[in-house]
Amino acid sequence: MSLKVMKFGGTSVATTERLQKVADRIIKAKEAGDQVIVVVSAMGKTTDSLVSMARKVSDRPSKREMDVLLSTGEQVTIALLSMVLIERGCPAVSYTGWQAGIKTEAVHQYARIGSIDTSLLRPELKKGNVVVVAGFQGVTEDGEITTLGRGGSDTSAVALAAAFGAETCEIYTDVTGVFTTDPRYVTRARKLKEISYDEMLELAYLGAGVLNPRAVEYAKNSRIKLVVRSSFSEEKGTVIKEEVSMENPRSVRGLAFEKNVTKVTLLGLPNNVATVSHVFDALADKSVNVDIIVQNVLDEEQTSLSFTIDHELLDDTLDVLHARKKELGFQNLIFESELAKVSIVGSGMASNPGVAAQMFHALARKNIKVKMISTSEIKVSTIIDEEKLLEALNTLHEVFRLAEEESISL
């Protein structure tokens, strides 16, 4: 008997009617003889509305209390979905993060899963019960409720798949798979049949939004095959796995982007080897995730340092940097918000040095100013004004001919 993990996102469980559709799929899997662990997110816009309640009472709500608050969202879903399944004659039992033994590090709002105690769910699975687990949440060794950050339910699902030795983890969402880029921005975006973990990881980290990057990492490390598909149609999804057949490798496979980017620049930093690490140690202490980093040495004594962060982390960033201004030794801090990151991703890029230049030319022709650049083996990222995002995406999708099936068949 094989074990299957099925994860349903917020849109898939948004209403009690949709819970019935989700139950259809679960019952089908159960009838096929599988043991089934289901992971669910909060219903629809629940998390957003909880966040806005918190913002009404506090400008910067306690992170510990935010986790206590937000974790209720998934708890509502697991109870209702279990009721639906039981009502339909399919024995089911719900588990919150702490009940399922999902242990995380002691960090609020962006915790990582440390371990899962499989002995808690095993007896229920053996009894033939569908086990419905709250995604996005866990508990520390000290019994504090933690959450895994937006998209954390994907991570919960993959971590459970790994812990229970499942081969496949199905991620049911509101799109039919992984696209060359977000179809809401580029109408000609096309669904990919397969993609490698590494490419997906770049797309995920770069903000493709379909899958949480930590989830892809976990899947890669544990060799869990991911299937991204729609809750609402029978259409085949996108398979994410180690080896992808590439008959006709092309330099660019997809476009990723991210909004709400803020660029922070420290001016007049002392030019010594320890400066940069001090800055990022300080930020890491506050769990501020830094993305693109650019350093510019002005002369022998001084250097400037720019980096991008999610706009939500700006308050924390400013706090920690101002508090340690003397110690870090910078003279001035400036920041620029309402920026976006646009990236081209593809395994074939490494062997094709002209690709980056092609990207910059295309943007320049449209008069889109590139404010920062970052490259890796399989991607080139640029920071631009957020208001130019749509134009940039459509231009690049066109230039790299991503809508054309044959040229990038996998």
Added chain:
Amino acid sequence: MSLKVMKFGGTSVATTERLQKVADRIIKAKEAGDQVIVVVSAMGKTTDSLVSMARKVSDRPSKREMDVLLSTGEQVTIALLSMVLIERGCPAVSYTGWQAGIKTEAVHQYARIGSIDTSLLRPELKKGNVVVVAGFQGVTEDGEITTLGRGGSDTSAVALAAAFGAETCEIYTDVTGVFTTDPRYVTRARKLKEISYDEMLELAYLGAGVLNPRAVEYAKNSRIKLVVRSSFSEEKGTVIKEEVSMENPRSVRGLAFEKNVTKVTLLGLPNNVATVSHVFDALADKSVNVDIIVQNVLDEEQTSLSFTIDHELLDDTLDVLHARKKELGFQNLIFESELAKVSIVGSGMASNPGVAAQMFHALARKNIKVKMISTSEIKVSTIIDEEKLLEALNTLHEVFRLAEEESISL
């Protein structure tokens, strides 16, 4: 340093604006030098709307899953209230039932608290933190989430007061105290200054609705002085304690009532000593609380048995009785819904045998048919049609002159 337990009900925490008022009171208590444990209910109509979501997906939702669902209500409140307190510079920390070590028996929806592990909250209280605990919920030894039934937050508050050795437990609610009867039904209802545990217990059990009866029991057993008062005014509340000064004891102190009463009658039961206990054992197994019981022996062989239950428990009652029909040996089962219970309560009643008769006369004069009667040392209860409730209450309030202050001063 003394420790104070303050409990705020659903209406008191219904909006984020009201949470600010609640915070005012907590901060005032903290500034007076007390250690403070706060117990809160779900915000406003949250529990009702969760219940109606459950009913949308299942006619008879799993009780286990109902507890998982409903317990989210209080969890939202503890997080938001803690945020409000922290925002206002008053250090606070939230605890769910399971985090606070509130252990209950393994019964869903109506669990009783077994023990509270005080070692979990003590360190926070010592640090000077206000501890905000989710009422109404607990956890079994096996880590199952349980709830204590409607009004269960009162019980949580009193149980915490007892466990932590608090002298007083303040119950903040939407009324200014305990009244001779519900002022929404009888406009001349009057607030009592003091009342004894026993009288309050009768009033509470009989449905006065201000305080949960289990909470009064706990308070009585642990000698915790209860103060019932309004969240919205500075008016003094009603003190509930062991000894009440009764200068001018009067036979009737208050009227209690309950709606949604259903009467179930078993006809043609074998007339032997074990019959009645078999029936109620069967119901107890399903956690069906039975209220008034009347047995009528028809002849040497047969007996009939009537009892009242809350209408919500009718499904469970019918299930268990039909399933065991053969074993219990009854011939027919009939039930009547849309009934109400009206009771007169007072310590002085025992020495005044005319009181019950006075009650029946008053009801008869208004043509209100009494369908069942039950009496104790300090109360007389009658079952009538629910549509006659308002008339019955106002008549009895008048007849026993409950609006007159001097005659029943405590």
